Amino acid sequence: MKRLQTFIVILFVTIAFSVFFAMSNNRAIATAPFFKGMGTHHHAISTKxxxxxRYFDQGxxxxxxxxxxxxxxxxxxxxxxDRDCAMCNWGLAYVLGPNINAKxxxxxxxxxxxxxQRALKLAEKSNPSEQSYINALATRxxxxxxxxxxxxxxxxxxxxxKVAQQYPDDLDAATLYAEALMDTMPWDYWTEEKTPKAATQKVLDTLDSVLQKDANHPGANHLYIHAVEAVRPEQAxxxxxxxxxxxxxxGHLVHMPSHIYIRVGRYRDAVVTNQNAIAxxxxxxxxxxxxGVYPLAYMPHNRHFLWFAATLEGNRKIADEAGKTLAAGIDPEMMREPGLGTLQHFYSIPLFTMTRFGEWDEILQAPQPAVDLKYPTGLWHYARGLAYTRQDKFSKAEAELQALTLLANDPELEEVTIWDINTTQNILQVAAKVLTGEIAAQQGESAQAIASLRQAVVLEDALNYDEPADWATPARQYLGAALLEAKEFAAAEQAYREDLAIYPDNGWSLFxxxxxxxxxxxxxxxxxxxxxxxxxWQYADVQLTASRF
Incomplete structure (x- = not known):
């Protein structure tokens, strides 16, 4: 899977930052609390x-x-x-800068x-290592x-x-160096051949060295997961x-292990991890x-992850609750703003739940999204098309497919993206091929079904890496079922093994x-x-008769 060759810079985050910084200029903001559960990480600074x-460590x-x-x-x-604390000013400047998720x-x-600038003026009251931190950040x-x-x-x-090299025992310096390198190439760490880029190898080597000295460094563990999750998740x-x-x-650090668990087949661990993070x-x-950013982006991400992990372990109840809660929290006006296509995706998650678990009657009772919400409307047509297909109402299914296809080719949806990673048009194009194949399969037209579903697989594979995956019901699970129905058993085996390479130990493809x-x-x-x-499948609450409903 490819990653975009540019920064993940979405207007969603920009708007959220604007909200936060407008608030931060309000001097009436309450005193920052000391939070429970902040761990034991400590970085000594020059302060009386x-x-x-304590606030510095927490920050x-x-x-x-x-x-x-x-x-x-x-x-x-x-x-x-402490008005004379240079490193306290360094910390403020540091967190106001860019990161891998936002410009x-x-x-x-x-x-x-x-x-x-205040930190530079106060630096004479700091020790040499702190002066190195401050001088380095001043270049930013x-x-x-x-x-x-x-x-x-x-x-x-x-x-x-240079700071990390000068102070090899300062593990925060090394971690911040690794993060700074990642910030120069957010989410673009690997080549097309799935080998680390030169800068990425420096990141990995640096983080490895930190973790060898302190396996419990929170920043190094976090960044290491992000560095390898797309290509070598087993390493993390x-x-x-x-x-x-x-x-x-x-909450975010509690959630982060699920980025690896979901990639190595530990779906129960991913479910529990995100339940804990949400709490x-x-x-x-x-x-x-x-x-600001955290409640608008990171918290919905946890529920999205919980939903996806629950679907992979076959737990309809948890998936349904997570998806509905996620959708209910979406502001109907914000998701119409330019750059906020991700919110439309979150809003549509209940449709993915219903198609995943074969809730055909519920799908046909679901209200149509507003006409101007083209992406949710396309998924609504997709879901209805599958429902009518399972009810052998093929003329109605074809009508839904036609409506879906029009939206899948709508150039406006090229500009509506999910985290600026994949366009919603690309997602609807996968949906259209899956629905085309499923209509054909239900009618016994095996060759057409298999051809369309193979095209869906190609389109799905062309999507850029995202977690959770933007197309949430793997096309190979539909393809494998169609191949079984066509008695092409060896080809079906191959399809399922390929899917298991992407989603290890998922029950749908194991079945x-x-x-x-x-x-x-x-x-x-x-x-x-x-x-x-x-x-x-021990945590599932559904029984399978095929790899898709």
């Missing part, structure tokens, strides 16, 4: 205030957990407690620049916003490389197993009434694989596969 030190850990807005609040509080907001530039900022920050981000990465299993318990008060974040929002092996007389292999299926 124990409270400032750094919050930043490692990508809650940059809350981290900024902690660093501001540290500055109030730097223009409104943050003056505050970030001001903070690092200028007084006015720039359209292209790439030179600044690269300069900062190069400066942090140990990091995932550690990270979930290191900072139990950070942590719900408590956080209740306590702080936070606004189909067992059917294909049994049909070929491979009884021993079929029995072993059945045992695998029973193990992974």
């Amino acid at each position: 205030s124990p409270q400032a030190q 750094l850990v919050l930043a490692y957990g990508f809650n940059h807005a809350e981290a900024a609040r902690s660093f501001r509080e540290a500055i109030k407690l 730097m907001d223009d409104e943050a530039v003056p505050e970030a620049y001001g903070a690092i 900022y200028v007084a006015q916003p720039l359209e292209d920050r790439s030179a600044l981000d690269l300069a900062y990465a190069e400066a942090m490389a 299993i140990a990091a995932a197993d550690r990270l979930g318990g290191l900072v139990p008060g950070s 942590v974040d719900d408590e956080y929002i209740t306590q702080c009434h936070a606004q 189909g694989l067992r059917q294909s092996l049994q049909a070929q007389g491979k009884d021993a292999a079929a029995q072993k596969t059945q045992q695998q299926f029973e193990a992974v």
Whole structure:
């Protein structure tokens, strides 16, 4: 799977940052609290205030957990407690900058620049390592916003490389260097041949060295997961197993192991991990009434992940609840804003749930989305087309397919994207091929069905990597079922094995694989596969008769 060769920079995050920075300029904001469950990570700084030190540690850990807005609040509080603390100002400047999930907001530039300039003036009161941190970060900022920050981000990465080299026992310096490198190429760490880029190898080597010295470093474990999840997720299993318990008060860090679990077939662990993360974040929002990026992006991401993991383990109840809660939290006006196509995707998740679990009557009772919401409307037609197909109402199914196809070819949907990773047009094109194939299969037209579903597989494979996957019901599971119905058992086996390479140990394809092996007389292999299926399907609340409903 390919990744976009550009920054993940979505207007969704830009708008969210604008909300936060508008709030941050309001001096009436309450004092930052000390949170429970922030772990034991400590970075000693030059300060006479124990409270400032505590806020600094909390801010750094919050930043490692990508809650940059809350981290900024902690660093501001540290500055109030010790006006002479250079590193407290460094921390504020650091978290106002770009990260792998968002560009730097223009409104943050003056505050970030001001903070690092204050840090430079106060640096004479700091030790040499702190001065190195401050001088390095100063290369990242200028007084006015720039359209292209790439030179600044690269300069900062190069400066942090020198800091990490100068202080080899400072694991935060090494971690920040790795992060700075990742910020120069967000989500673009691997070549087409699935080998690490030169800079990525430096990231991996650096993070490996940190984890060898301190396996429980929260920032290094987090970044390592992101660095390898797309191509080599098995390398981060140990990091995932550690990270979930290191900072139990950070919802995002509690969630992060599921990025690996879902890639290595540990769907139950992914479900539980996200249930825990949701509970942590719900408590956080209740306590702080936070606004900005974290509640608008990271928290819905947890529910989306919970939903996806639950579908893969066959748990309709959990998936249904997660999907409906996710959709219900979407602001109907915000999802119409340019750049916020991801919200339309979240809004449509209940349709994916119903098609995944064969809830045909419920689909036909679902109201049509507003006409201007073309992507949800396309998925609505897709779901209805499948429902009519299963009811052998082929003329109605064809009408839904025709409506879906029109939307799948609508050029406006090229501009409606999911996290700026895949266009919603691409998603609807996969849907159209799946529906075409399923209509043909239901009518006994095996050759046409198989051809269309193979095209769906090609389109699905062409989608850029995202977690959870933007097309949530793997086309190979439909293809395998059609091949079984056509008595092409060996080809069905291949389809299922390919799907299991992408989603290891998923019960849908294990069930189909067992059917294909049994049909070929491979009884021993079929029995072993059945045992695998029973193990992974133990949390399911549905019974399968095929690899798709």
